[in-house]
Amino acid sequence: MxxxxxxxxxxxxxxxxxxxxxxxxxxxxxxxxxxxxxxxxxxxxxxxxxxxxxxxxxxxxxxxxxxxxxxxxxxxxxxxxxxxxxxxxxxxxxxxxxxxxxxxxxxxxxxxxxxxxxxxxxxxxxxxxxxxxxxxxxxKAHLPLPEKWHGLQDKESRYRQRYLDLISNPEVLKTFQARSRIIAGVRRYMESRGFLEVETPMMQPIPGGATARPFITHHNALDIPLYLRIAPELYLKRLIVGGFERVFEVNRNFRNEGVSMRHNPEFTMLESYAAGDDLRDVMVLTENLFQEIATLMGGVERPWGENPDGTPRVISYATPFRRMTLKDATAQYGRIDRARLEDPAEVLKLAQEAHIEDAEKQTTGALLGALFEHHAEEHLIQPTFITEYPVELSPLTKNLPGDEKFVDRFELFIGGMELANAYSELNDPVVQMERFMAQLAEREAGNDEAMLLDEDFVEALEHGFPPCGGLGVGMDRMVMLMTNSSTIRDVLLFPLMRPMAKGAAPEEA
CATH class of the missing domain: 2.40.50.140 (Nucleic acid-binding proteins)
Structure with missing residues (x-):
């Protein structure tokens, strides 16, 4: 019919x-x-x-x-x-x-x-x-429910008509109920640690706080271009300058980039800043956050996909989490002699062997980051903090003591994907201006994801920005882990979809 x-x-x-x-x-x-x-x-x-x-x-x-x-x-x-x-x-x-x-x-x-x-x-x-x-x-429902006995199964239809997916598949509804509990739990956790929730602009005159390609819009009344935010970082730091001590935002960010099982152009993050803290303090904050949310969802051991042999995989969120440097992880999982990663010529050779695109045009620091992603990232299943990143990858971060080439940063990896990113925040306005200028040089060289110069932010730093620990956590990926969902689309109520071809329609009953 x-x-x-x-x-x-x-x-x-x-x-x-x-x-x-x-x-x-x-x-x-x-x-x-x-x-x-x-x-x-x-x-x-x-x-x-x-x-x-x-x-x-x-x-x-x-x-x-x-x-x-x-x-x-x-x-x-x-x-x-x-x-x-x-x-x-x-x-x-x-x-x-x-x-x-x-x-x-x-x-x-x-x-x-x-x-x-x-x-x-x-x-x-x-x-x-x-x-x-x-x-x-x-x-009265004018249209029948889909596939009376089997529910809505086609994934494309499920994502396009999420309301039918929720009606037909009770486990999907449970996933999104869990998402709401997780985000509420994150807010409670941050507030219990003395953080105050704030809001920052989604439309910004200069996109900053991350290296990403922005979405561009236009404000008619002011006749100016605006950018959907790629991160709230620079505004949250302005609040620290203004006297707030511990702030956080559960925020929506927009990055004009690809779509994959782990990426959506519109996504949710937790971002926080704590005056007086450094990276070690943020590590403790982060691992305790994940442990608390796992406990909220049923226990510190949570299922996540399958092992290579097909057996169910379990991730333990018991603290403390493992810590490794970026070079150590690259050497271990890439089976590379650690000494080779100290030699720029050897790093270039390794990048060429790994078929990293345009390796000859990239800095040694950028190549180290690419080698880590190529060799190590997918193997980091249990919670692992990766530390000591090249300065080229982290223009807003303090240097390691006595080392101008590496910064005091971690990324947290779980299930083979990045879940969190944190810095001992750069608070020297002179060095920050130098970093911004280096980013502008990269843009001129063709990197359209490099940061723009935000002079107002630098001026804010000149009024005094205390030592500070900053954290960003991908909430969508956290929900993926806690609900054992293999793709980000399964934890977004309305993921971005390509419009259906003209005249196309879901198959009729």
């Missing part, structure tokens, strides 16, 4: 409901309980009340939900309704219902919303149910 035929049949039922004198689009549902509340009270965990116990309580409830199953048995109809991933059976019996309740029940379709009122009971089959004495019709 074509969708147009389904729609017409359902609209005809809607007209019949109107003929019964019903308000078929009521403004409010009769409801005293959520489905989850009823299940928690009578049928979940260690609580499983018998029919006799339920009769003794004589509890009458009103509950609403979407109809997802209908089973007729003569003068009885059994309907399952769902709300927030929870499911409850409703038992309709013709003689129990206030008029015109039975006529309403006979006109229900899968996908409709209803509210029912009646006592909580348990059927002969043992299923917790509401024995309806009254039914309120709330909404």
């Amino acid at each position: 074509q969708l147009s035929q389904y729609r017409q049949a359902r609209i005809e039922k809607l007209e019949k409901l109107k003929a019964l004198g019903l308000d078929v689009w009521p403004r409010k549902a009769e409801r005293t309980h959520g489905i989850g509340q009823i299940l928690d009270a009578h049928d979940r965990g260690e609580v499983r009340r018998t029919q006799e116990e339920l009769e003794g309580l004589n509890e009458v409830v009103s509950v609403m939900g979407r109809v997802i199953a209908i089973r007729e048995m003569g003068k009885s109809v059994f309907v399952h309704i769902t709300e927030m991933g929870d499911k409850l059976q409703v038992y309709f019996r013709m003689n129990d219902l206030e008029a015109p309740g039975w006529d309403v029940v006979k006109l229900l379709d899968l996908g409709d919303f209803i509210s029912v009122t009646g006592p909580v009971m348990r059927t002969k089959m043992g299923e917790l149910s509401v024995r309806a004495t009254r039914v309120q019709f709330l909404t």
Whole structure:
């Protein structure tokens, strides 16, 4: 049957409901309980009340939900309704219902919303149910739910029509409920450590705080170009200059770059700054954050994909996390003599052997970063802090003591991907200006991801910026890990998709 035929049949039922004198689009549902509340009270965990116990309580409830199953048995109809991933059976019996309740029940379709009122009971089959004495019709679904028995399976359709994905696949709804709990848990953790949540601009006159290609827009009234932020860093640091001591933001960032299983152009980050802290303090803050969120989700050991032999993989978030330098990790996982990484000529040769693009045009520091990504990153499954990055990769970071070529930075890797990035923040305005000028030279050489000069930020530093530890955590990737999701699209409610070709449409039922 074509969708147009389904729609017409359902609209005809809607007209019949109107003929019964019903308000078929009521403004409010009769409801005293959520489905989850009823299940928690009578049928979940260690609580499983018998029919006799339920009769003794004589509890009458009103509950609403979407109809997802209908089973007729003569003068009885059994309907399952769902709300927030929870499911409850409703038992309709013709003689129990206030008029015109039975006529309403006979006109229900899968996908409709209803509210029912009646006592909580348990059927002969043992299923917790509401024995309806009254039914309120709330909404007619003009279109049927997808693939009645198997749910929405096609991934493209799931991402494009997330609302159908959430209806059809309860585990998807649970993933996004978990996402909300995780982000709320992160906020609680940061506030418990004395951080104050703030907000910074999403549209900025100069994109800064990271090396990335921005999205560009235009403000008509001011007649100026603006950039969607690639990071909130430079604004958060201005707040430290202004007297805030510990700040954080759960922020949306936008980078005009590729789409992959681990990248989306619009993404969520936690970013924080703590006056007086350095990288070691931030390490402790970070590993305790991940341990706390893992515990919130069920325990410090969490499943994540499979090992190469096909067995389930488990990641332990027990602290402390492992620490390795970038060169040590590259040497170990690339099976490279560590001494070769100290020689610029050998680094270039290794980069050429690894087929790193335009190796001859890159600095030694940039090549070291590329070699690390090529040889080591995918092997860092258990939580690992990688430290001592080349200065070319970190223009906003303090140098290591006595070493002008490397900086006091870490990246945290888990599951073979970067989860967090942190610095002992650069607070010398003269050196910061030199770093910005070096970035401008890179832009002129063709690197369109290099940073632009933000003179106002440098001026802010000249007013005094204390020692500071900064942290950025990829929230989408954290949710991937904590929910055992293999792709970032599975943890974004509405991932960016290429528009469908003109005239294309999801396959009809």
